[in-house]
Amino acid sequence: MRAPASLQGRLALWLTLGAVVLWGLALVAAGQQLRREMGQVFDSALEETGQRLLPLAVVEIIGRDEDDDGEPDEDEWEPGDDAAGDPGDARAQSVATLRAHDEYFTYLVRDAAGRVLIRSHQADLAVFPPYAGMGFAETATHRIYSDAALQGTITISVAEPLAHRRQTERELLLRLALPLLLIVPFSLIGVWLAVRTAMAPVQRFRTGIEARSSTDLSPISDAGLPSEFRPNARAVNRLLARLRNALEAERSFTANSAHELRTPVAAALAQVQRLVIEAPDEPTRARARQVEAALQRLARLSEKLMQLARAEGGRLQAEAPADLVPVLRLLATEMGRDPAHPVALTLPDAPVMAPIDPDAFAILVRNLIENAQRHGQGTGTDGPPEPVQVALSPAGVLRVSNAGPAVSPEQLSRLLRPFERGTTRANGSGLGLAIAQAIASGSGGTLELRSPASGRTDGFEAVFTTTLAPPAPARGA
Numbered sequence: 001m002r003a004p005a006s007l008q009g010r011l012a013l014w015l016t017l018g019a020v021v022l023w024g025l026a027l028v029a030a031g032q033q034l035r036r037e038m039g040q041v042f043d044s045a046l047e048e049t050g051q052r053l054l055p056l057a058v059v060e061i062i063g064r065d066e067d068d069d070g071e072p073d074e075d076e077w078e079p080g081d082d083a084a085g086d087p088g089d090a091r092a093q094s095v096a097t098l099r100a101h102d103e104y105f106t107y108l109v110r111d112a113a114g115r116v117l118i119r120s121h122q123a124d125l126a127v128f129p130p131y132a133g134m135g136f137a138e139t140a141t142h143r144i145y146s147d148a149a150l151q152g153t154i155t156i157s158v159a160e161p162l163a164h165r166r167q168t169e170r171e172l173l174l175r176l177a178l179p180l181l182l183i184v185p186f187s188l189i190g191v192w193l194a195v196r197t198a199m200a201p202v203q204r205f206r207t208g209i210e211a212r213s214s215t216d217l218s219p220i221s222d223a224g225l226p227s228e229f230r231p232n233a234r235a236v237n238r239l240l241a242r243l244r245n246a247l248e249a250e251r252s253f254t255a256n257s258a259h260e261l262r263t264p265v266a267a268a269l270a271q272v273q274r275l276v277i278e279a280p281d282e283p284t285r286a287r288a289r290q291v292e293a294a295l296q297r298l299a300r301l302s303e304k305l306m307q308l309a310r311a312e313g314g315r316l317q318a319e320a321p322a323d324l325v326p327v328l329r330l331l332a333t334e335m336g337r338d339p340a341h342p343v344a345l346t347l348p349d350a351p352v353m354a355p356i357d358p359d360a361f362a363i364l365v366r367n368l369i370e371n372a373q374r375h376g377q378g379t380g381t382d383g384p385p386e387p388v389q390v391a392l393s394p395a396g397v398l399r400v401s402n403a404g405p406a407v408s409p410e411q412l413s414r415l416l417r418p419f420e421r422g423t424t425r426a427n428g429s430g431l432g433l434a435i436a437q438a439i440a441s442g443s444g445g446t447l448e449l450r451s452p453a454s455g456r457t458d459g460f461e462a463v464f465t466t467t468l469a470p471p472a473p474a475r476g477a
Contacts, residue, residue, distance in 0.1 A: 112153045335369050
């Protein structure tokens with residue numbers, strides 16, 4: 001049998017098995033003691049029966065002799081003078097019963113010569129060995145008690161079948177074992193409930209660990225934990241504190257660096273743009289435009305780094321649910337103004353209330369649309385460009401798709417990593433999808449990349465799914 005994987009299951013299983021083994025041993029010991037006690041009780045009953053029947057048999061035999069001789073002198077009666085010598089002699093009397101019943105005790109009354117004088121109605125003469133003295137004897141099938149009276153001239157032997165004793169022992173042991181069979185499943189349930197109750201603080205602590213993410217590294221409460229687990233809880237909380245400090249330092253450095261770069265980059269970009277205007281010749285202007293393009297890329301990179309630092313820094317959940325429809329409409333309208341990169345927007349009629357911070361949602365949408373505009377392809381040089389498809393469903397599913405060649409599954413699995421770019425010549429930092437993934441994860445949603453896009457044989461699609469806020473209770477409810 002395979003042991004349970006959980007500590008709770010193992011404790012319940014082994015405690016129950018241990019209890020069952022102990023009960024089994026106790027049952028065996030009780031059975032042995034019961035067998036001895038029952039043997040004594042049966043022997044006592046056998047002896048009591050013999051001692052009670054023997055005087056009655058003596059009186060019966062003496063009375064019979066008086067009737068035969070006509071002389072009531074007990075001292076002149078000699079059992080050896082009986083005319084009948086075999087078991088079938090007329091003097092051997094079989095005691096009749098009042099009604100049919102199972103006769104567990106059978107008996108024979110014999111004289112000194114071994115002739116049967118009285119026997120029970122079901123007595124089997126082959127069962128009784130010759131009288132060998134007072135006390136107990138045992139054959140292969142019976143337990144026999146023998147006694148004598150009148151100086152050994154009249155003997156009685158009472159026999160009990162050993163099968164009767166064994167059957168009685170089996171019935172009693174079965175009655176002892178039957179409650180055990182009923183107790184075992186209830187014991188298993190009881191032990192499991194007791195272990196579950198005792199392990200509840202450990203389960204809560206485990207749930208707290210599983211719920212922690214890069215956006216939530218707060219200490220986990222160790223209230224109610226057994227003393228054996230408290231060192232583990234302290235070690236886990238110390239580890240979380242070190243991780244929190246390291247991540248905060250990294251995010252702070254990224255955000256501060258990006259923020260500090262913004263002003264000097266903007267100033268350098270302004271100076272370069274002025275230099276382009278004031279350049280005396282075309283080679284100088286061309287060189288200045290290259291510097292301008294490099295500074296613009298640096299400005300975009302610093303902006304993306306700030307967005308990534310915010311996405312990884314938490315605080316992506318809104319205090320109150322916000323409607324995503326106006327945010328998406330505003331961004332799609334703004335980013336679709338360029339005729340070279342149109343945006344086709346599909347919105348639901350009803351509000352889509354979600355607990356994600358609106359600013360974080362705006363950053364996610366902007367990065368997804370920018371990625372689609374930058375890497376998507378139009379319908380051709382002669383026709384209008386194919387718009388980026390942006391659709392939000394009432395269930396809180398946002399789809400951003402663009403045309404273009406399909407992306408292999410290997411590349412899809414890498415595109416969510418920072419600074420990872422596919423096989424494209426378009427300009428980009430490789431941070432847009434990583435920022436969207438960080439916001440999706442931090443806000444409790446999911447981001448899935450698909451290629452080909454849904455309903456197409458080519459293209460690329462990003463699907464963001466957010467959790468919806470529960471509906472507000474109706475007034476008066």
